[in-house]
Amino acid sequence: xxxxxxxxxxxxxxxxxxxxxxxxxxxxxxxxxxxxxxxxxxxxxxxxxxxxxxxxxxxxxxxxxxxxxxxxxxxxxxxxxxxxxxxxxxxxxxxxxxxxxxxxxxxxxxxxxxxxxxxxxxxxxxxxxxxxxxxxxxxxxxxxxxxxxxxxxxxxxxxxxxxxxxxxxxxxxxxxxxxxxxxxxxxxxxxxxxxxxxxxxxxxxxxxxxxxxxxxxxxxxxxxxxxxxxxxxxxxxxxxxxx
Amino acid sequence: xxxxxxxxxxxxxxxxxxxxxxxxxxxxxxxxxxxxxxxxxxxxxxxxxxxxxxxxxxxxxxxxxxxxxxxxxxxxxxxxxxxxxxxxxxxxxxxxxxxxxxxxxxxxxxxxxxxxxxxxxxxxxxxxxxxxxxxxxxxxxxxxxxxxxxxxxxxxxxxxxxxxxxxxxxxxxxxxxxxxxxxx
Amino acid sequence: xxxxxxxxxxxxxxxxxxxxxxxxxxxxxxxxxxxxxxxxxxxxxxxxxxxxxxxxxxxxxxxxxxxxxxxxxxxxxxxxxxxxxxxxxxxxxxxxxxxxxxxxxxxxxxxxxxxxxxxxxxxxxxxxxxxxxxxxxxxxxxxxxxxxxxxxxxxxxxxxxxxxxxxxxxxxxxxxxxxxxxxx
Numbered sequence: 001x002x003x004x005x006x007x008x009x010x011x012x013x014x015x016x017x018x019x020x021x022x023x024x025x026x027x028x029x030x031x032x033x034x035x036x037x038x039x040x041x042x043x044x045x046x047x048x049x050x051x052x053x054x055x056x057x058x059x060x061x062x063x064x065x066x067x068x069x070x071x072x073x074x075x076x077x078x079x080x081x082x083x084x085x086x087x088x089x090x091x092x093x094x095x096x097x098x099x100x101x102x103x104x105x106x107x108x109x110x111x112x113x114x115x116x117x118x119x120x121x122x123x124x125x126x127x128x129x130x131x132x133x134x135x136x137x138x139x140x141x142x143x144x145x146x147x148x149x150x151x152x153x154x155x156x157x158x159x160x161x162x163x164x165x166x167x168x169x170x171x172x173x174x175x176x177x178x179x180x181x182x183x184x185x186x187x188x189x190x191x192x193x194x195x196x197x198x199x200x201x202x203x204x205x206x207x208x209x210x211x212x213x214x215x216x217x218x219x220x221x222x223x224x225x226x227x228x229x230x231x232x233x234x235x236x237x238x239x240x241x242x243x
Numbered sequence: 244x245x246x247x248x249x250x251x252x253x254x255x256x257x258x259x260x261x262x263x264x265x266x267x268x269x270x271x272x273x274x275x276x277x278x279x280x281x282x283x284x285x286x287x288x289x290x291x292x293x294x295x296x297x298x299x300x301x302x303x304x305x306x307x308x309x310x311x312x313x314x315x316x317x318x319x320x321x322x323x324x325x326x327x328x329x330x331x332x333x334x335x336x337x338x339x340x341x342x343x344x345x346x347x348x349x350x351x352x353x354x355x356x357x358x359x360x361x362x363x364x365x366x367x368x369x370x371x372x373x374x375x376x377x378x379x380x381x382x383x384x385x386x387x388x389x390x391x392x393x394x395x396x397x398x399x400x401x402x403x404x405x406x407x408x409x410x411x412x413x414x415x416x417x418x419x420x421x422x423x424x425x426x427x
Numbered sequence: 428x429x430x431x432x433x434x435x436x437x438x439x440x441x442x443x444x445x446x447x448x449x450x451x452x453x454x455x456x457x458x459x460x461x462x463x464x465x466x467x468x469x470x471x472x473x474x475x476x477x478x479x480x481x482x483x484x485x486x487x488x489x490x491x492x493x494x495x496x497x498x499x500x501x502x503x504x505x506x507x508x509x510x511x512x513x514x515x516x517x518x519x520x521x522x523x524x525x526x527x528x529x530x531x532x533x534x535x536x537x538x539x540x541x542x543x544x545x546x547x548x549x550x551x552x553x554x555x556x557x558x559x560x561x562x563x564x565x566x567x568x569x570x571x572x573x574x575x576x577x578x579x580x581x582x583x584x585x586x587x588x589x590x591x592x593x594x595x596x597x598x599x600x601x602x603x604x605x606x607x608x609x610x611x
Contacts, residue, residue, distance in 0.1 A: 121255075121258070121259035122259075123258045123259065123311075124259070124260070124261045126263075126303075126310050126311075126312055142332070142333055142338060142341075144401045144403075144409075144410065146338060147338070147341060147342045147345055147401075147409075148342075148410050148415045148418075149415075149419075150338050150339055150341075150342035151342035151343065151345065151346045151412075151415075152412070152415050152416075152419065154339060154342065154343060154358055154359065155358075155412075
């Protein structure tokens with residue numbers, strides 16, 4: 001390390017912010033980032049994060065992995081024939097950095113606007129009480145978020161009596177496997193996300209997911225996913241129906 | 244500090260205060276520039292100004308302090324601000340009822356009251372009047388109670404296509420349970 | 428109806444309205460006594476009055492309407508009305524999130540996190556709590572994720588008339604050429 005690290009990781013909004021800092025500090029060319037060096041410096045900071053109780057630490061670790069992957073790809077020999085232009089492994093990262101920088105700059109503008117608006121206080125009118133409004137507190141204006149919060153709040157207070165009426169749900173792996181089989185029998189394919197919407201409790205979701213894994217192992221089902229974190233498409237496997 | 248300056252300060256406080264201005268609060272805002280003039284005296288000076296310049300508002304003394312209100316003669320116009328076409332303004336009771344119907348529909352009055360723990364007739368009426376709810380069919384159960392659900396207007400207001408587009412409880416929890424991210 | 432009367436009505440509406448008074452809302456309040464005089468003209472008459480009579484407040488054009496705000500010089504006193512030394516400022520994370528939503532709206536949480544490269548639950552929650560953002564519908568894509576957009580309160584908070592008033596986002600090319608200049 002060429003420069004003392006007297007900077008706290010908590011200063012950074014995330015891994016991209018840290019990378020922008022390192023680039024600026026070392027006056028690096030953003031189009032030609034020395035990936036080995038920046039990965040090394042980055043890792044030092046992430047090492048510090050382990051001691052810090054930083055709740056975005058996971059995002060820093062993920063970026064560290066990305067940097068190491070890019071570094072490895074840069075070491076691969078180029079196509080010897082040279083008939084196909086190989087994309088610089090850093091391109092995606094550069095684009096991310098530049099895009100983030102645009103909004104980081106915009107955030108500064110917002111901060112300035114906030115500061116200039118600070119001394120002004122809006123007039124807050126006394127609550128309007130029209131004759132037909134007998135109700136107590138009139139909410140200024142209702143957003144969907146208020147509806148969510150209210151329902152969540154009501155549900156929290158209501159949970160106690162509810163458990164008295166409803167017996168504890170007992171759901172077993174084989175029940176859920178049977179349920180999946182019957183669905184696949186009629187439908188052929190099931191979307192995992194749609195499937196989840198049928199279940200009210202986390203427990204059932206977890207058990208169902210385990211059932212899918214189990215059926216996948218015994219090749220009763222196949223699962224396809226187009227990209228990471230995308231919906232799972234469940235269909236019949238080679239051993240479907242043979243238990 | 245002269246009364247002219249104090250008048251301006253009191254006016255600013257009246258305009259910005261979310262609740263009626265009390266003598267104690269007024270003094271707390273003044274800090275170093277303390278004065279012996281009672282708030283009521285400054286208020287009465289301001290009132291004279293407002294009458295002279297034919298302002299549309301006046302200062303009202305309520306139990307807890309002073310606040311600026313519009314003169315009653317303008318009420319017919321002000322009503323228009325709060326008419327149905329405007330923003331959604333609901334009481335806490337109506338909001339609770341609306342929240343239950345949104346997430347549990349179709350639902351009977353009994354179901355709603357079981358969750359809220361209080362009678363919900365008047366909030367149901369308000370919500371029906373404002374066309375946020377509608378009655379659709381009857382319960383299959385023995386009482387054949389009326390079933391309530393949200394209206395198309397409700398969906399439009401929140402920019403939703405169908406009831407299914409409401410934030411799911413799972414999503415609600417995601418948003419509400421930040422901070423609990425695991426630490427490294 | 429003369430402009431003197433209209434001035435009074437507009438003033439009453441400004442004082443009573445919990446949100447910026449728009450031309451449309453003003454006309455809805457007038458009902459039978461329609462007028463052709465634009466709201467902006469009446470407002471500017473009122474502004475002259477307020478300046479002349481040294482009122483502690485002024486009229487601000489914000490969120491496509493008009494609203495009464497206190498003059499900035501009274502901030503030191505008004506601060507005392509609120510427990511936490513004046514208004515709470517937004518964190519850097521919240522400002523970044525807000526910047527992304529305002530330029531990209533409607534936008535999903537994933538879109539925001541993809542740009543910031545960091546989980547944004549907690550800033551989203553802050554912004555929803557402060558009503559600067561609102562949830563509006565769902566994405567058409569496979570995940571049907573919730574969509575976020577800025578609210579009227581957002582415009583008020585930053586003193587903007589419309590989202591179009593936002594300064595243009597800098598182009599990537601501009602950022603790049605600046606970077607190159609710095610290296611030389």
